[in-house]
Amino acid sequence: MDVARKDIHNSQIPVVCRSCEARHGGVCGALSSGQLIELNRHSVRREVSAGCEIVGQGEAVCRYSSVLRGVVKLSKMMSDGRQQIVGLQFSPDFLGRLFLHESTLTAEAATDTEICSFPRPILDRMIAETPELGHRLHSQALQELDDARDWMLTLGRKTAQEKVASFLYMIATHIDPDSADCATFDLPLSRADIGDFLGLTIETVSRQITKLRKLGIITVENNRHVTVPDLDRLNTAAGND
Amino acid sequence: MDVARKDIHNSQIPVVCRSCEARHGGVCGALSSGQLIELNRHSVRREVSAGCEIVGQGEAVCRYSSVLRGVVKLSKMMSDGRQQIVGLQFSPDFLGRLFLHESTLTAEAATDTEICSFPRPILDRMIAETPELGHRLHSQALQELDDARDWMLTLGRKTAQEKVASFLYMIATHIDPDSADCATFDLPLSRADIGDFLGLTIETVSRQITKLRKLGIITVENNRHVTVPDLDRLNTAAGND
DNA sequence: CGTTATCTTGACTGCTGTCAAGTTATGTGG
DNA sequence: CCACATAACTTGACAGCAGTCAAGATAACG
Numbered sequence: 001m002d003v004a005r006k007d008i009h010n011s012q013i014p015v016v017c018r019s020c021e022a023r024h025g026g027v028c029g030a031l032s033s034g035q036l037i038e039l040n041r042h043s044v045r046r047e048v049s050a051g052c053e054i055v056g057q058g059e060a061v062c063r064y065s066s067v068l069r070g071v072v073k074l075s076k077m078m079s080d081g082r083q084q085i086v087g088l089q090f091s092p093d094f095l096g097r098l099f100l101h102e103s104t105l106t107a108e109a110a111t112d113t114e115i116c117s118f119p120r121p122i123l124d125r126m127i128a129e130t131p132e133l134g135h136r137l138h139s140q141a142l143q144e145l146d147d148a149r150d151w152m153l154t155l156g157r158k159t160a161q162e163k164v165a166s167f168l169y170m171i172a173t174h175i176d177p178d179s180a181d182c183a184t185f186d187l188p189l190s191r192a193d194i195g196d197f198l199g200l201t202i203e204t205v206s207r208q209i210t211k212l213r214k215l216g217i218i219t220v221e222n223n224r225h226v227t228v229p230d231l232d233r234l235n236t237a238a239g240n241d
Numbered sequence: 242m243d244v245a246r247k248d249i250h251n252s253q254i255p256v257v258c259r260s261c262e263a264r265h266g267g268v269c270g271a272l273s274s275g276q277l278i279e280l281n282r283h284s285v286r287r288e289v290s291a292g293c294e295i296v297g298q299g300e301a302v303c304r305y306s307s308v309l310r311g312v313v314k315l316s317k318m319m320s321d322g323r324q325q326i327v328g329l330q331f332s333p334d335f336l337g338r339l340f341l342h343e344s345t346l347t348a349e350a351a352t353d354t355e356i357c358s359f360p361r362p363i364l365d366r367m368i369a370e371t372p373e374l375g376h377r378l379h380s381q382a383l384q385e386l387d388d389a390r391d392w393m394l395t396l397g398r399k400t401a402q403e404k405v406a407s408f409l410y411m412i413a414t415h416i417d418p419d420s421a422d423c424a425t426f427d428l429p430l431s432r433a434d435i436g437d438f439l440g441l442t443i444e445t446v447s448r449q450i451t452k453l454r455k456l457g458i459i460t461v462e463n464n465r466h467v468t469v470p471d472l473d474r475l476n477t478a479a480g481n482d
Numbered sequence: 483c484g485t486t487a488t489c490t491t492g493a494c495t496g497c498t499g500t501c502a503a504g505t506t507a508t509g510t511g512g
Numbered sequence: 513c514c515a516c517a518t519a520a521c522t523t524g525a526c527a528g529c530a531g532t533c534a535a536g537a538t539a540a541c542g
Contacts, residue, residue, distance in 0.1 A: 076390065079482040082398040086390035099380050104387050138379040139340050145382060146345050148389040149317065149327035155396040156440025157323040160498065191521060199397025201499055206522055223521060241320040401530065432489060445530055447490055464489060
């Protein structure tokens with residue numbers, strides 16, 4: 001490509017956006033350079049460390065965000081404290097509930113994360129102006145719905161062993177999407193979080209991880225670092241054929 | 242309203258659509274009379290009796306539908322036969338997976354139902370032409386996502402008693418939306434289906450219904466007809482405060 | 483009225499939760 | 513770098529809730 005033309009092209013894109021992941025797969029990829037410049041004027045890029053809340057259940061949502069790095073957990077809590085994680089968001093996922101004033105759930109950083117957030121009214125307007133943007137968000141919503149329904153099968157019908165294997169398989173394929181047959185990764189969630197995701201207690205999660213280790217399906221170092229020598233075998237243990 | 246004008250207005254709407262529920266809350270409400278006439282030329286209105294499949298898991302989706310009457314259950318099945326119902330669709334819900342060639346789940350009539358179905362390409366084109374239509378479908382998808390995530394909390398963290406109470410409360414508020422404090426309705430699902438929705442066995446569902454009866458929270462006639470004298474009490478039994 | 487499907491109830495088993503103790507990581511100040 | 517404190521995780525013993533298997537009751541249907 002002509003270097004001069006490339007420079008001209010890049011000069012139309014805000015500096016902070018140039019190397020941003022969300023500009024390709026994420027919402028910003030659907031914006032014109034003019035829209036990107038405008039959105040960027042009002043957006044805030046910030047680090048959120050593990051455990052910090054991004055939005056609370058029932059809170060008014062006045063900003064949307066893109067996940068740039070790390071993992072965000074979406075959860076719901078009952079009044080007596082019982083909790084269920086209902087989804088995980090990875091880069092470059094969009095974060096925020098369109099068409100509704102209040103958030104229906106809590107969003108919290110599971111690992112140290114980086115997010116880029118922008119005022120709601122500006123994006124709402126851009127959605128109305130840009131069909132491609134609405135389409136992307138619609139498409140992501142339907143993908144999340146498919147994921148949620150897959151997880152309902154896991155929660156309702158699988159054994160503890162299959163649940164833990166399903167979780168590990170999901171993480172392996174999300175974090176390390178290249179490798180087809182084996183995978184290595186750091187767990188983004190604590191045992192407590194895994195329990196809240198799978199509808200199990202910490203103890204049961206721990207016991208099932210130990211069993212998978214003894215079966216040779218996974219190896220674990222330092223509690224968080226997992227290696228899966230054979231993804232198909234893990235997938236079978238997850239009950240998926 | 243002037244009778245003559247009303248006649249002129251109605252003459253622009255296909256006869257079969259005039260008294261159709263889906264024309265207001267459903268997708269057709271977002272269409273111009275011209276679009277409605279065109280869509281109607283290609284649409285088929287048909288009865289589907291209880292237990293009949295509308296689309297199968299993994300099948301190509303070549304038609305979308307609106308639910309006009311009755312209840313449609315959406316379910317997923319594992320290879321060994323374990324099944325999970327992941328959603329119920331009532332009139333005037335839209336049925337079909339946008340932006341994806343294959344259905345990710347099975348749709349089956351839970352009760353005797355009536356649906357209006359139309360070719361996929363025609364609606365896809367209308368969505369591209371009509372922002373309001375895309376917006377409605379997007380909005381319904383997000384509502385279904387909220388519902389799915391609420392149900393994940395039920396599946397993962399509630400007891401059998403709370404699950405059954407949650408199910409009855411959900412049905413009561415969907416079928417009989419008028420009455421604020423008490424409700425009477427016919428269950429649209431068999432005990433087996435309720436089990437598949439709640440991640441329980443038939444026997445456990447039956448036992449919990451018996452318990453709720455003995456507690457005076459519900460009364461049941463002929464197995465299917467339920468009366469809830471105090472919805473708040475049922476909601477408390479469901480674990481929602 | 484008989485047959486079949488659906489639902490209920492009972493007895494018992496087993497998986498997962500609860501409670502408790504022990505072990506391994508992580509982080510901090512000396 | 514080490515000692516200590518704290519958090520996170522693992523393991524064990526036991527209990528209880530929901531599943532399994534079996535029989536009986538009720539409703540639906542021809």
